[in-house]
Amino acid sequence: MDIVSILDKILLDQDLRLIKKSTLELIKEVDNIPNKIIDYNLNGNNEAIKKELLLKELKQILDTRTIERTKYYLNRLAKSLSVQKEGKINDLNLNRWKEYDDLITDSLWIFDKRDTSGVHKAGYWGNFIPQIPNQLLRRFTKNGEWVLDPFLGSGTTLIECKRLGRNGVGIELNKQVAKSTESIVSKEKNPFNVNAKVIRGNSCTIDYKSLMKKIKSKSFQFFIMHPPYWDIIKFSNNKEDLSNAKSTKDFLGMFNQVVDNAYSLLDKGRYCAVVIGDKYSAGEWIPLGFYVMQEMINKGFKLKSTIIKNFDQTTAKRNQKELWRYRALAGGFYIFKHEYIFLFKK
Numbered sequence: 001m002d003i004v005s006i007l008d009k010i011l012l013d014q015d016l017r018l019i020k021k022s023t024l025e026l027i028k029e030v031d032n033i034p035n036k037i038i039d040y041n042l043n044g045n046n047e048a049i050k051k052e053l054l055l056k057e058l059k060q061i062l063d064t065r066t067i068e069r070t071k072y073y074l075n076r077l078a079k080s081l082s083v084q085k086e087g088k089i090n091d092l093n094l095n096r097w098k099e100y101d102d103l104i105t106d107s108l109w110i111f112d113k114r115d116t117s118g119v120h121k122a123g124y125w126g127n128f129i130p131q132i133p134n135q136l137l138r139r140f141t142k143n144g145e146w147v148l149d150p151f152l153g154s155g156t157t158l159i160e161c162k163r164l165g166r167n168g169v170g171i172e173l174n175k176q177v178a179k180s181t182e183s184i185v186s187k188e189k190n191p192f193n194v195n196a197k198v199i200r201g202n203s204c205t206i207d208y209k210s211l212m213k214k215i216k217s218k219s220f221q222f223f224i225m226h227p228p229y230w231d232i233i234k235f236s237n238n239k240e241d242l243s244n245a246k247s248t249k250d251f252l253g254m255f256n257q258v259v260d261n262a263y264s265l266l267d268k269g270r271y272c273a274v275v276i277g278d279k280y281s282a283g284e285w286i287p288l289g290f291y292v293m294q295e296m297i298n299k300g301f302k303l304k305s306t307i308i309k310n311f312d313q314t315t316a317k318r319n320q321k322e323l324w325r326y327r328a329l330a331g332g333f334y335i336f337k338h339e340y341i342f343l344f345k346k
Contacts, residue, residue: 003054005192007078008244009019016067027058035309042082050082053099089221089270091142104135109341110282119159128226129155132275132309132341133160136224140271141166141335143192145221148265150203150258155181157224158196165192166222169215171203172235202240204257208265220265223272226337227255229339230288232279251296259299266346272301275309277339283331289340308338 003026010022016215017284030038030051037048057077065069080095085159093099114129133156140146143165149157150168154177161168162185178200197215199206204230212218228235230244230251235243245251266272276289297303328335 001029001040002083003038003049004042004078007081011071011074011078014067016070019067019070021060023061023074027055027062030054030058032134036049038079045152047081050099082246089140089142090138092138093143103138107305109135109307112308116164119184121154121184128156128275130156130160133157133224134164136273137161137164137166137222137339140273141222144194146215146217146219147222147224148220148262149224149226150262151227152181152198153177153226155185156196158185158198159188160187162190162192162194162196165194167195167215167217169195169197169199169211169220171199171201171206171338173200173238175200175201178236202299204240204254204261206261207328208262212265219267220262220344221267221270223262223266224275225258225273226275227258227292229277229279230286232277235306248288248291251288252291255292256295256299259296263299270346271304272296272344272346274342274344275334275339278341280333282331285333289342293340294344296342296344301346303342304345305341305343307341307343309341310338 006026010019010026013019013022036051038051038054039046039048041047057073057080061070061073061077062106064073080093083095085094086092087094092103111129111131115131115134115179120130120313137147137160141164145166147157147161147166147168149168152158152172155170158168158170158181160166170181172181178198182198184197188196190196195215199211226239230245230248231243233243235241238244240254242251242254245254274292276292278288278290279286293303293306324335327333
């Protein structure tokens, strides 16, 4: 179906009545197509648009009252179908921004459940749900760019990189976890033929210069960091593990080493996300997230957003809701149901 040519032809009319008649005929033609996705030809290339969205745009044209407004909407629709308007840091076509209704632009993220499709599993402690890197990678990276995750864990970031066509490098301190993660990530389909490297090492000290030569890249275009929330979960007995830090000061010092070691590899003007939560210690709320946020600002990063994400279905509390409610009532505190996603620009 050559929608753009049809719209261009309708635009040649100067009679509002004839324009509405032609638009109504196009609506009927589109409505009779059984598919939810409408394929159309553009300069010899196959393109597509959601049927529901196309009908909505066409019906809006029918509701106009002046020829000026009618032609404005017709031109806008034709442009959205024929002209790609990309941002500097993503592949989104801003002329078709209405199609990205699943991309969140608010600062409160509430998910009913984690994505467990493909090789994504919920068995690893840490609660890094796939929807977080999915949202961030689509907003702040382009196809073929490089992403670094210095706290890889079970490989959630790399799995999303493979799905979205981004090259990814993940650093994991724990040897057993790194081996398991490499196996998991390798099983995810790779339709874009990108690199998804699992590196076993300490992000505080890893030799990035040597690593960059191996992957044949000079820099990264996005960092995503999901460090341990200090000692809430002990991920290993390794003293280099941030979850074994002896104090808040030590934790922040180790986190700073990770950031300092990788800082120069992030392109200027590109983004970095830190996913972190707070903790309780001896009956006192420790605002770990805000401490980490301040450390990033002190390094020269510009804070762009503070996102609050609900994490109701945690591995630790999933089957103990009543117990935790009792503890909260008895102990005079509130139960953690959120974590922070701090977004920074270099």
